Amino acid sequence: MTAIEHIKRPTLHEELVVRLRELIVEDVLKPGEKIPEKDLCDSFGVSRTPLREALKVLASEGFVVLQTNRGARVASVTREELLEAFPIIAALEQLVGELACRNLDAAGLRSIESRHEAMIAAYSTRNRKRYFKANQDIHEALIEASGNTLLKSHHELLAARVQRARFIVNLLDERWAQAIEEHEAMMELLRKRDGKKLGELMKQHMMNKCAAIIRAIDETEQSEAGN
């Protein structure tokens, strides 16, 4: 029996969930911004029904906040939310590390190696955009290698939420260098298939990232308070 994949026709609300989530994660729709249904319906060329369905889903994912009779707002990225989300992501990454080592084959490793090199190249020219992209690619590849689709979806959702923080703080040079070092160590552990240590390092890597972002936020708030 050949496992032919079922044909999947998209519905408007599914398409809208994806598109709206992108707009939010890419900071086109800003945190706290009101989302007037009418405007979005016009720009997407759909009626309110599928749009509202999409908003309900996005609300359950934490990207928008619904207020009864007052419509939807883009959820804001708070210090508190990040402090809650990062430890969870870190715990998931630990699991990713363990599972990836268990499942990754030679071809998979090579693919990650090349992404890693792309990331190093981006770092050497201090190309932030490329670095972010390559960095994300690596993490995604590792998650893929974990072979756990549920883990993937939960991780993706949480990662997308905290990723929005990159628009409120900048990656500092010092942290950047540290992140590169951590990635080198990660590659080494991946080659050795040391799942336990890789998991721990990935967890730590994420918590360091968290600390860096929180520090940056606090400094921003500090300087803003001084105005």
Place this chain on the structure above:
Amino acid sequence: MTAIEHIKRPTLHEELVVRLRELIVEDVLKPGEKIPEKDLCDSFGVSRTPLREALKVLASEGFVVLQTNRGARVASVTREELLEAFPIIAALEQLVGELACRNLDAAGLRSIESRHEAMIAAYSTRNRKRYFKANQDIHEALIEASGNTLLKSHHELLAARVQRARFIVNLLDERWAQAIEEHEAMMELLRKRDGKKLGELMKQHMMNKCAAIIRAIDETEQSEAGN
């Protein structure tokens, strides 16, 4: 500034999400069962619009499966899904253990101790229903103690999904005794506020539960194949 909580008026779709999720987790709506919109609209006394919104949310949570132009079905609880979900829950529980030890005060500990005793009492009379309830209470209290609301919501959703497995397999006496022992050890570590060890034990506890359930499923399938 007193943080007064905003008054929250419920909407139909929110109410429906909760009620439908309950029906699914409580196995009133069986895995694989078709969900005809009309019937549910009649029994809840609402129109299709809020019901459909609720179904979209439940689909994003993984409790129902939507097929374009073919309506909704209750998601089935597969062996594969459990094998994916449990390690994630275990990873979250590990985090719960660490955070709970960090945050739990004397009053919180006493409250958990009493729930623990209730669980032991239920076990001594082999009252499955009470045991499940007390067991769930303890885990919920620990999550509450972790102080991480995002962790709580993710854990709740995943736990609800695997909880449905209790209707396809029975808790075996052997595993039951082992679970009690693990809980005793957990209480000991909680009293000592040893977060690291508690986290590891809670993770292991969950993976043991996973193994027991998978074993039970495999045995069921084995015996069914023999028919």
Place this chain on the structure above:
DNA sequence: AAATATAATTATGAATTCATAATTCAGTCA
């Protein structure tokens, strides 16, 4: 002019309607 009350407008929650896809069922033919 500022503050309040009232009316007009707009936006939202939910029911209804409409077009179309899927399913069921009767009829036909081998």
Place this chain on the structure above:
DNA sequence: TGACTGAATTATGAATTCATAATTATATTT
């Protein structure tokens, strides 16, 4: 009898409509 065809029915996706809550604009009072 049993597989196929096509009409009738039903269910679904999405637009529209409707009632009401929220907001804005206008009028009134001090």
